[in-house]
Amino acid sequence: MARASTGRTLGGGIVLIVLLIAGGALLPKWLTFLITMAASHGLVSLGIVVLMRGGVVSFGQGLVFALGGYTAALLFGKAGVTDALLLALAGGVIAGLVALPASVLLARYRGIFFAMLTLALSMVLFGLLSKIDTLGGSDGFNMGRPTLLGFKLADASVGYVMYSVTLGVAGVLALASRVFFDSTRGLVALAMRENELRVEYLGSSVRQAQAINFTLAGFIGGVGGALTVMALGHIDPNFSYWTTSGEFVFVAILGGYQSVFAVFLASTILEVVRSFSNLYFPNTWQLALGIFLLIVIRFVPRGLGSLWIDRARLKGEIR
């Protein structure tokens, strides 16, 4: 039963990704850029969702976002690696490698302590990056245009190619997360969310599961950071600032932990709200975001995904 529904979800996901990439050729430039940003940022929030399923929220995913971004930008600038897919992978691997030892330390903590420790780690990176002058200090630095599988990208097509690459990579990772969520290890995380002590009694290690989740979240977030910097062409320490992390948490809460698609939907909503508020009320955009967040927590505390997942479950039970 579970397996069949996973298959259906995966099939739907693949169709959606193909449709979006094909349809992207028809969309105006500003919209493809917006969706590119939504997808690359959404990956970081997806990492938070991986953790949320285990009952903890990281307030410092800016850490891996910045690690991935700086890795890609530095490999491009200093080591001459220009392939977009390779850079995205490298960003994820480095972020994951940094997250791995941190995860061992963080696995002991739950709740607020986990949130605040992750936040502290990301702020340490922020402090470091702002002070390293060879990396441009607090101004950051620019990154040139990546290549794809050996091809140079022309001015006219670069936006669309980065859109396709971002959606493709994000799509693959999103589908992989779905498979992971429905696996035994993924379901243990849900049990931890309910009651970690019982999980321990049943013979699973909560610490181990949380460490694995944090490392995976690091990898996904690193890929997101690398994709963002490639599309944006610029990076600065604000990638690791706590308000950036706060936005990722916002998206994760808005999407909820039940549906992977909902996370990307939430990320798109945030990007749309951000661009429109920047345009129409630049001075009160945080105000709007705050009120929006309060409304979400009040009325859909389990996220957008709960709107259709819960309904589908209810239907299944009635049948």
Added chain:
Amino acid sequence: MLALLTILIDGITYASWLFIVALGLTLVFGVLKILNIAHGSFYALGAYAAASFVGWATAMKVSPSLLLVAMLLAAVAVAVLVAPLIERTLLRVFYGRDEVLLVLVTYALFLILEDVTKLVWGANPYYVTEPYALFGNVSIGTQTWVGYDFALVAVAVVVGAAVWWGLNRTRTGKIVLAVIHSAEIASSMGVNISRVYTLAFALGIFLAALGGAFTAPMISVQPGVSVGVIIISFAVVIIGGLGSIEGAAIGALIVGLARSLAVHTWPVAELFSVYIVMAIVLMFRPEGLFQRIQARKI
């Protein structure tokens, strides 16, 4: 030797206002079980209100020492006008939710207050320089310190002692302690929980605003002051143990000294010395220095 003295004095003066702010944060957490991200915004509100009050007082040409009263009144105004409003209308809706979700509620509040202060006071910095010269300068050896900084240490000691006395030696304080320990039992004993919550929140906000009001002369009051304060006072209460007064005092001293040590010996580390200390403390004492071990729920 003099360098060591400088580090020590800078650390302690920095710790003084930090203690006041962190005390408010830890108090709100202890009673309401909310880790208030918006705490720094109330610090900023206090600083802005002090800038306005001192501005009015100066315009009325009152005697300079009354400026201190104006700053105190600014903090009181924030606590009396803003705190109950937010607690009654906003936080009340979310009581009993998951701790992390409550953190997000206060994050939303932080975003809102950030823009509201900008709307009310504009984006230009305010300078409240008049009170800073009130206490003259103090010279030790070849170094000179501003007397105001030392006055602030005295304020911090008085505030800390007052809160400790209020909690441990008065009837209301004991009721608050009972609520901290178990809101459910206290409620069944006839305590009006909702009033204790409002009171504790207002007191916590008063302390944040007081810290803001009295540091206003030392800084330029501008958008963004809240952000730094939030993060650093988090570090303080996490190091000291959430909900502990002694913890807030020790945490503030540790953070203040660590920061001034970094500033004077290794300036590059200023921004993150605090977090490194916090990470080290948490590695050995996961619940902070002064936190009782809590039973795990089955």
